[in-house]
Amino acid sequence: MILMKDIIREGHPTLRKVAEEVTFPISEDIKQLGLNLHEYVMNSQNPEMVEKYGLRPGIGLAAPQVNESKRVFALHIEGEGKIEASFIAINPKIVSHSVEMTYITSGEGCLSVDRDVEGFVPRYARITVKAYDVEGKEFKKRLKGLPAIAFQHELDHLNGIMFYDHIDQKAPFKEIPNAVPFVRE
Numbered sequence: 001m002i003l004m005k006d007i008i009r010e011g012h013p014t015l016r017k018v019a020e021e022v023t024f025p026i027s028e029d030i031k032q033l034g035l036n037l038h039e040y041v042m043n044s045q046n047p048e049m050v051e052k053y054g055l056r057p058g059i060g061l062a063a064p065q066v067n068e069s070k071r072v073f074a075l076h077i078e079g080e081g082k083i084e085a086s087f088i089a090i091n092p093k094i095v096s097h098s099v100e101m102t103y104i105t106s107g108e109g110c111l112s113v114d115r116d117v118e119g120f121v122p123r124y125a126r127i128t129v130k131a132y133d134v135e136g137k138e139f140k141k142r143l144k145g146l147p148a149i150a151f152q153h154e155l156d157h158l159n160g161i162m163f164y165d166h167i168d169q170k171a172p173f174k175e176i177p178n179a180v181p182f183v184r185e
Protein backbone atom coordinates (compact mmCIF):
# COMPACT_ATOMS: atom_id res chain seq x y z
CA MET A 1 0.00 0.00 0.00
CA ILE A 2 1.31 3.45 -0.95
CA LEU A 3 1.56 6.02 1.86
CA MET A 4 2.61 9.71 1.89
CA LYS A 5 6.16 8.68 2.91
CA ASP A 6 6.48 6.83 -0.42
CA ILE A 7 5.68 9.93 -2.48
CA ILE A 8 8.75 11.87 -3.58
CA ARG A 9 8.72 15.67 -3.51
CA GLU A 10 9.91 18.40 -5.86
CA GLY A 11 13.69 18.53 -5.99
CA HIS A 12 13.90 14.76 -6.42
CA PRO A 13 15.51 14.10 -9.83
CA THR A 14 13.04 11.34 -10.81
CA LEU A 15 10.27 13.96 -11.14
CA ARG A 16 12.28 15.60 -13.94
CA LYS A 17 13.00 12.46 -15.97
CA VAL A 18 11.14 11.20 -19.01
CA ALA A 19 9.71 7.90 -17.75
CA GLU A 20 10.36 4.66 -19.61
CA GLU A 21 7.76 3.00 -21.83
CA VAL A 22 6.32 -0.18 -20.39
CA THR A 23 7.18 -3.29 -22.43
CA PHE A 24 4.87 -6.16 -23.30
CA PRO A 25 3.78 -8.55 -22.02
CA ILE A 26 3.08 -6.41 -18.95
CA SER A 27 5.02 -7.78 -15.99
CA GLU A 28 3.48 -8.65 -12.67
CA ASP A 29 5.48 -5.76 -11.11
CA ILE A 30 4.03 -3.16 -13.48
CA LYS A 31 0.54 -4.53 -12.99
CA GLN A 32 0.96 -4.29 -9.20
CA LEU A 33 2.38 -0.75 -9.53
CA GLY A 34 -0.71 0.34 -11.49
CA LEU A 35 -3.06 -1.29 -8.97
CA ASN A 36 -1.20 0.34 -6.06
CA LEU A 37 -1.41 3.81 -7.65
CA HIS A 38 -5.14 3.31 -8.23
CA GLU A 39 -5.64 2.05 -4.68
CA TYR A 40 -3.91 5.18 -3.34
CA VAL A 41 -6.15 7.60 -5.23
CA MET A 42 -9.28 5.74 -4.18
CA ASN A 43 -8.19 5.48 -0.51
CA SER A 44 -7.20 9.15 -0.50
CA GLN A 45 -10.83 10.06 -1.23
CA ASN A 46 -12.19 7.89 1.59
CA PRO A 47 -12.36 9.87 4.88
CA GLU A 48 -11.74 6.79 7.08
CA MET A 49 -8.62 5.82 5.12
CA VAL A 50 -7.39 9.44 5.04
CA GLU A 51 -7.72 9.62 8.82
CA LYS A 52 -6.21 6.19 9.49
CA TYR A 53 -3.20 6.50 7.18
CA GLY A 54 -2.66 10.27 7.00
CA LEU A 55 -3.24 10.42 3.25
CA ARG A 56 -3.41 13.64 1.29
CA PRO A 57 -6.34 13.54 -1.14
CA GLY A 58 -5.51 13.28 -4.82
CA ILE A 59 -7.49 12.49 -7.96
CA GLY A 60 -4.49 11.00 -9.72
CA LEU A 61 -1.05 9.58 -9.07
CA ALA A 62 1.76 8.84 -11.51
CA ALA A 63 4.48 6.16 -11.12
CA PRO A 64 7.37 8.69 -11.09
CA GLN A 65 5.82 10.19 -7.93
CA VAL A 66 6.59 6.93 -6.13
CA ASN A 67 10.08 6.97 -7.67
CA GLU A 68 9.24 4.46 -10.42
CA SER A 69 10.24 6.01 -13.72
CA LYS A 70 7.70 4.08 -15.79
CA ARG A 71 4.84 5.28 -18.01
CA VAL A 72 1.97 4.38 -15.70
CA PHE A 73 -0.59 6.45 -13.83
CA ALA A 74 -4.00 6.10 -12.21
CA LEU A 75 -6.98 8.43 -11.96
CA HIS A 76 -10.09 8.30 -9.81
CA ILE A 77 -12.56 11.15 -10.08
CA GLU A 78 -15.87 11.09 -8.30
CA GLY A 79 -18.44 13.82 -7.89
CA GLU A 80 -21.82 13.59 -6.12
CA GLY A 81 -21.37 9.85 -5.67
CA LYS A 82 -20.89 9.41 -9.40
CA ILE A 83 -17.63 8.08 -10.82
CA GLU A 84 -16.58 10.43 -13.62
CA ALA A 85 -13.38 8.59 -14.46
CA SER A 86 -11.47 5.76 -12.81
CA PHE A 87 -8.72 3.89 -14.59
CA ILE A 88 -5.08 2.87 -14.78
CA ALA A 89 -3.23 4.05 -17.89
CA ILE A 90 -0.08 2.36 -19.23
CA ASN A 91 1.89 4.05 -22.04
CA PRO A 92 -0.85 6.70 -22.32
CA LYS A 93 -1.02 9.19 -25.16
CA ILE A 94 -3.25 11.99 -26.38
CA VAL A 95 -4.31 11.15 -29.93
CA SER A 96 -6.26 14.37 -30.53
CA HIS A 97 -7.39 17.43 -28.63
CA SER A 98 -9.70 20.41 -28.87
CA VAL A 99 -8.50 23.85 -29.91
CA GLU A 100 -10.44 25.08 -26.90
CA MET A 101 -8.42 25.29 -23.71
CA THR A 102 -9.45 25.26 -20.07
CA TYR A 103 -7.90 25.81 -16.63
CA ILE A 104 -9.02 25.27 -13.06
CA THR A 105 -9.90 28.71 -11.69
CA SER A 106 -8.43 27.80 -8.27
CA GLY A 107 -5.24 26.42 -9.84
CA GLU A 108 -3.73 22.96 -9.54
CA GLY A 109 -1.93 21.17 -6.76
CA CYS A 110 0.32 18.14 -6.65
CA LEU A 111 1.07 15.46 -4.07
CA SER A 112 4.75 16.01 -4.84
CA VAL A 113 4.53 19.75 -4.12
CA ASP A 114 4.23 20.80 -0.47
CA ARG A 115 3.29 24.42 -1.14
CA ASP A 116 0.54 26.33 -2.87
CA VAL A 117 1.51 27.55 -6.30
CA GLU A 118 -1.01 30.04 -7.62
CA GLY A 119 -1.84 30.66 -11.24
CA PHE A 120 -3.71 29.31 -14.22
CA VAL A 121 -2.48 26.10 -15.78
CA PRO A 122 -3.59 25.93 -19.43
CA ARG A 123 -4.97 22.52 -20.46
CA TYR A 124 -6.84 21.23 -23.49
CA ALA A 125 -10.57 21.31 -22.77
CA ARG A 126 -11.20 17.94 -24.47
CA ILE A 127 -8.86 15.12 -25.37
CA THR A 128 -9.06 11.72 -27.00
CA VAL A 129 -6.62 9.34 -25.38
CA LYS A 130 -5.25 5.86 -25.88
CA ALA A 131 -3.54 3.68 -23.29
CA TYR A 132 -3.24 0.08 -22.14
CA ASP A 133 -4.86 -1.34 -19.03
CA VAL A 134 -3.05 -3.68 -16.61
CA GLU A 135 -4.15 -6.69 -18.67
CA GLY A 136 -2.36 -5.22 -21.68
CA LYS A 137 -5.58 -4.38 -23.49
CA GLU A 138 -5.61 -1.10 -25.39
CA PHE A 139 -8.44 1.38 -24.72
CA LYS A 140 -9.51 4.69 -26.17
CA LYS A 141 -11.52 7.38 -24.32
CA ARG A 142 -12.81 10.87 -24.82
CA LEU A 143 -12.33 13.06 -21.76
CA LYS A 144 -13.49 16.53 -20.82
CA GLY A 145 -13.69 18.63 -17.67
CA LEU A 146 -11.71 17.46 -14.64
CA PRO A 147 -10.82 14.02 -16.09
CA ALA A 148 -9.24 15.75 -19.12
CA ILE A 149 -7.31 18.18 -16.91
CA ALA A 150 -6.12 15.43 -14.56
CA PHE A 151 -5.05 13.19 -17.46
CA GLN A 152 -2.84 16.01 -18.77
CA HIS A 153 -1.40 16.64 -15.27
CA GLU A 154 -0.49 12.94 -14.94
CA LEU A 155 0.85 12.60 -18.49
CA ASP A 156 3.10 15.59 -17.73
CA HIS A 157 4.57 13.65 -14.77
CA LEU A 158 5.62 10.90 -17.20
CA ASN A 159 7.50 13.55 -19.17
CA GLY A 160 9.21 15.25 -16.21
CA ILE A 161 6.89 18.26 -16.33
CA MET A 162 5.38 19.90 -13.23
CA PHE A 163 2.07 21.79 -13.34
CA TYR A 164 3.73 25.10 -12.48
CA ASP A 165 5.97 24.87 -15.55
CA HIS A 166 2.85 25.94 -17.47
CA ILE A 167 2.09 29.01 -15.32
CA ASP A 168 3.03 32.37 -16.79
CA GLN A 169 5.73 33.56 -14.33
CA LYS A 170 5.15 37.25 -14.90
CA ALA A 171 1.34 37.10 -14.97
CA PRO A 172 0.07 33.90 -13.31
CA PHE A 173 -3.59 34.93 -13.62
CA LYS A 174 -3.43 36.27 -17.16
CA GLU A 175 -6.41 35.22 -19.26
CA ILE A 176 -5.65 32.17 -21.37
CA PRO A 177 -6.64 32.54 -25.03
CA ASN A 178 -9.46 30.22 -26.19
CA ALA A 179 -10.02 28.99 -22.65
CA VAL A 180 -13.24 28.24 -20.84
CA PRO A 181 -12.59 28.36 -17.09
CA PHE A 182 -13.32 25.22 -15.08
CA VAL A 183 -14.74 25.91 -11.62
CA ARG A 184 -13.94 23.13 -9.14
CA GLU A 185 -16.26 23.00 -6.12
Ligand code: SB7
Nearest residue numbers: 058060108109110111150153
Ligand atom coordinates in the same frame (compact mmCIF):
# COMPACT_ATOMS: atom_id res chain seq x y z
C1 SB7 B 1 -5.39 19.25 -9.72
C2 SB7 B 1 -4.82 18.16 -9.10
C3 SB7 B 1 -4.41 17.07 -9.84
C4 SB7 B 1 -4.58 17.09 -11.19
C5 SB7 B 1 -5.15 18.16 -11.81
C6 SB7 B 1 -5.56 19.24 -11.07
C7 SB7 B 1 -3.77 15.84 -9.22
C8 SB7 B 1 -3.09 16.05 -7.92
C9 SB7 B 1 -2.39 14.83 -7.45
N1 SB7 B 1 -1.17 14.63 -8.14
O1 SB7 B 1 -0.06 15.19 -7.73
C10 SB7 B 1 -1.10 13.73 -9.18
O2 SB7 B 1 0.02 13.86 -9.96
Ligand code: NI
Nearest residue numbers: 109110111112
Ligand atom coordinates in the same frame (compact mmCIF):
# COMPACT_ATOMS: atom_id res chain seq x y z
NI1 NI C 1 0.98 15.79 -9.55
